[in-house]
Amino acid sequence: MSSMVDLRARLAALAESQWGLLTTAQAATVGANTKQLQRLVEHGVLARLRYGVYRLAGVPESPAEPLRAEWLALEPARTVGDRIGDDVPFGIVSHRSAADLHRLGDLDADYIEFTVTARRGTRSPDVRFHRAVLTPGDWTLVDGLPVTTPARTIADLAATRTDGGHLASVVRDALLQGTSGDDIAAALRPYAHRYGAPVDNGSALVNHFIALAGVPESSLALSAPALEPVVAASLATNKALEQLLHGHSSAHLTASLVSGPSDAAVAAIRNQLAHSVPSEQITLLVRQALAPLVESGEWRDMMARLRTRIAHSLDPQQFTSPEAIEEATNMLLRTSISDALLDTTAAPTGSSSEAEK
Known part of the structure; x- marks a missing residue:
């Protein structure tokens, strides 16, 4: 009995800095095997979120929990602290998932999206991967997760041909949250012609999106020198x-x-x-x-x-x-x-x- 109590304490210490979550691979490092984890699930000590990822009992559920569980499963043997210490962690939350975490726009985030540097497959119909090379300046932490910056998120959404009305709402909210109009214009420059703006004119596209989404004058000043x-x-x-x-x-x-x-x-x-x-x-x-x-x-x-x-x-x-x-x-x-x-x-x-x- 005492050994099981000790095991619970070790698992709790492991999950403490990971939103109360842990993986099978991480649990093995503190002496817990698959059979013991299953027993803890049966006794209500753990809840299984997906294959190989668990939540400690008593930890409140979160809307971001599915995203966190999928991100942990990308590198299940490494802790959150180790991974976010990388210059560019493997698996950056991106595209619609990033917009959702940043609270940008009103896009439907029906599936979980990550940007990775190497080819990656999944059996989950709820997860999509995008392959790209990111720099340290392309991501930031949001609720403990590595997420593409608002400007990079806008660029990714434009690259995947998000419709103009929804992208305009993302641009509006990014401006309202303090993202530089110049940074947004630079992110949109390669895609300006796709949305009816002059070729390579990101500023014109920002102004178009502002008019489309109805941004207050206070945010319009970020990209309109007239104000x-x-x-x-x-x-x-x-x-x-x-x-x-x-x-x-x-x-x-x-x-x-x-x-x-x-x-x-x-x-x-x-x-x-x-x-x-x-x-x-x-x-x-x-x-x-x-x-x-x-x-x-x-x-x-x-x-x-x-x-x-x-x-x-x-x-x-x-x-x-x-x-x-x-x-x-x-x-x-x-x-x-x-x-x-x-x-x-x-x-x-x-x-x-x-x-x-």
């Missing part, structure tokens, strides 16, 4: 964030980083936020102008770093609970960014007395 005011707003926001990171932030943030806010300061901020609600029109315009920036990974990373710095500066004795600290942190962060943006982007209109008249 310079929106681009200028994004640049101003970048400058404001630079100031925040290098110590030239608003008074609220500076005070919080130096000594932490007083109860009165927190109360004042809470009161300000509760009673200063911008008009719907202003809110909409600001959101549209900043969408290309605030929906990017760089923005999220920067906000996480700033939030951590503010939280560490607060005096926990001044708050009644961790939730109260989090609330104060979020208020200070919002107020500081708002002040920095106003200081950076607002044009002077004269003296304070003139502005009041």
Whole structure:
């Protein structure tokens, strides 16, 4: 009995960094044979997902689980950590499967697609392989899986003659998520003529897809130089964030980083936020102008770093609970960014007395 308990512990340790999944080949490295795995399935300790791949009991099911299981089966003897350490792992999630993981467009991902460097066969009707040579810049990690980048995904979909309406929705969502319009244009350049654009003119095809999919002006600015005011707003926001990171932030943030806010300061901020609600029109315009920036990974990373710095500066004795600290942190962060943006982007209109008249 104890040996079976030890075996379960070893399997759990193996599956811990693999979404709770493991393969028969991996299990063999910790002393589990096929017969023992079958017994664990019968006792409800393991669930068999496909031939040679199992999930530990108690691990929540995931929509990505079939994809993860098929990817593990490509190199069943190697762990996830070993494989994603390669410059280009064998078996990159691509095409429609990649678009689905990136949440690009509204394509039907009825089967699982991988790009591999060598010929590969499968008995599964749900799996398709594409053979191509990828570079380290062609893939990224999404939920722990190696996936083609949005730009490479768009190129692959165009190469396989995805219809224009669906490809336009993929391009739209890639722009909204922060992929460069130039990168998308470069990816589409070889296929521009297939979709009615001039030969080798990827930019023209991007603009066509934008018109077809109905991208907001904030994303249109990424590929349409005519909308310079929106681009200028994004640049101003970048400058404001630079100031925040290098110590030239608003008074609220500076005070919080130096000594932490007083109860009165927190109360004042809470009161300000509760009673200063911008008009719907202003809110909409600001959101549209900043969408290309605030929906990017760089923005999220920067906000996480700033939030951590503010939280560490607060005096926990001044708050009644961790939730109260989090609330104060979020208020200070919002107020500081708002002040920095106003200081950076607002044009002077004269003296304070003139502005009041």
